[in-house]
Amino acid sequence: MNEIKLILNRLLDKYEQSAHFNEPGRSNRRVLIKSSENGLPEYDYQNVNIRDAFNAAIRDLIEKKVIFAEWLPGRKQLVVKELWLNLERLETSYTLAGRQPLQNQIDTYCSLLKALDERVNTPWLKMFLTAQAEKLSSADRLSGLYKKGPAHFADLLNALEHYDRLDDSGMTMRAFSIACYHDSKYFEKNIRDDFLAIARAYGPTLAELLSDQNLSDREQLAYLGIYACPEIYEFAGPLAIETKDGICDFSSLSRFGCAVTSTAVFGIRKLHMDIVDKIVFIENKTNYNEYIEKAHRNDELVVFHGGFLSPQKKKFVSQILSSCPAYTEYLFWGDIDIGGFKMFSQLKNLAPGLIPWKMGAMEVERYALLGLKRNSRYMKELESFLALPENAVFADTIKALLLYDVTIEQEVMLNDL
Known part of the structure; x- marks a missing residue:
């Protein structure tokens, strides 16, 4: 009977938040709910069918000696005015409610973690699993993820385990x-x-x-290697790609991009x-398009960088870098700005010889009014970026930004290509 489980779960929730659970023997107060104070809002005594169903459940529980009324x-x-648990029959209450005692639930979750x-x-997965197991082992209640139930938690752990097995190629969502x-x-x-x-926290x-x-x-998942659909990587220049099916030469599309x-x-x-002697990575799409139309040279490869590199795009960039003269x-x-400096730092990990272009103090001074x-x-x-060793190359740039109290978007430089 659903009414039996509802009543017992409401009372057991209260028990697990009481001194009886946290410090057994300390309290002599009843673990009690009142129908008149929203302890059991489902008990609509003016509706004869609902009232009779609940009353039958209450009599059944009284007969089983698990509650008093x-x-x-x-x-x-x-x-009914109020209901309270018979604390000497807790094991029977948990069984009838269809739930495990809280400590058993905690132990089960810890074992899974x-x-x-x-x-x-x-x-970062190991960090999450270790931290959660330690936190749960001393917990006196379940919250957050664990309130969603063991089935949901098992499904979440399943996803984390499958994610751990992903290779660099990633997978569609x-x-x-x-x-x-x-x-x-x-x-x-x-x-x-x-x-x-979890990924954001750990x-x-x-x-x-x-x-x-x-x-x-979706962009966050793509960064982690789970993407909604394949990414598109744009470039322009004298590049040919060889696969098992042959060689595709993109050089003739240099002025248009591919x-x-x-x-x-x-x-x-x-x-x-x-014949490539220079590679230019351009963050902004508009700037990339304008550059390949107006300033692109025959001996350079221009790559649309976009935002931060996903694992898949890192692989493509690494392939380009390892193939260069x-x-x-x-x-x-x-x-x-901060985003541009971080992107530079990420890319420099792949290309140690990378240098910033049009990102100096001179550009800040020139375009400050458009900042x-x-x-x-x-x-x-x-x-705070001034103190980071990886940002030493931008020290003068950052000082200029602080002086003018602005950051500079690269689109403002389009007229000077």
Whole structure:
């Protein structure tokens, strides 16, 4: 009977939040709910069918000696006033309620966390699993993820374990969902939000990325290697791609630009770029388009960088860098702001010889009147960048930004190409 489970679960919830649970023997107060104070709002005594169903359940529970009840006096029909648990029959109450005692639930969740921790290798996943197991082991109640129930939690751990197995090629979100649940939409509908909350809290690179970039859930997942659809990588210049099916030469499209998908990247055997002596990575799409139309040289490869590199795009960029002649010059052109500095730093990890282009103090001074005003919090964060060794190349630039109290978007430079 649903009324029996509802009554017992409401009382057991109260018990698990009481001194009887946290400090057994300390309190002599009843674990009690009152129908008149929203302790049991479902008990609509004016509706005869509802009242009779609940009254039958209450009598059944009294007969089983798991609860006690007090009825309102002077009523023609019995109306319950309050209910309280028989603390000497808790085991029976849990059984009838269809739930495990709280400590048993905590122990089960801890065991699942520790077992998965032994099977995964991704650092931020291990950090989450270890931290949660430690937190739960001393908890006196369940909250957050655990309030959603063991089935949801098991599904979440399933997603985390499958994510740990992903290789650099990543996977589409629907394929990932099928691999986890045999249902192409289950992950996005039911698990994605909790998955991303964990990644943001324990994955340092994603957390750092989001400190300056406003990314949608799908963009965040793509950064982690789970993408809604294949990414498109645009470039222009004397580049030929060799696959097992042959060689495709893109050189004749240099003035217009061309693209490959992220899925195609994993079929590349070799990149031919023998005459390239400079590679220009451009963050902004409009600037990329204008540059290849107005300023592109025959001996340079121009790559649309876009935002922060996903694992798939990192692979493509790494393929380009490893195929360049030794004398190749690498340039990065981005917004003169925190995001641009972070993107430069990420790319420099792949191309140690990378140098910034049009991102100096001279550009700040020249375009200051067209700069973007920032709040004091942003400028303080910008000032903290001066102390980071990786930002030494931007020291004069940052000082100029602080002086003029602006940041510079690269679009304002389009007329000077």
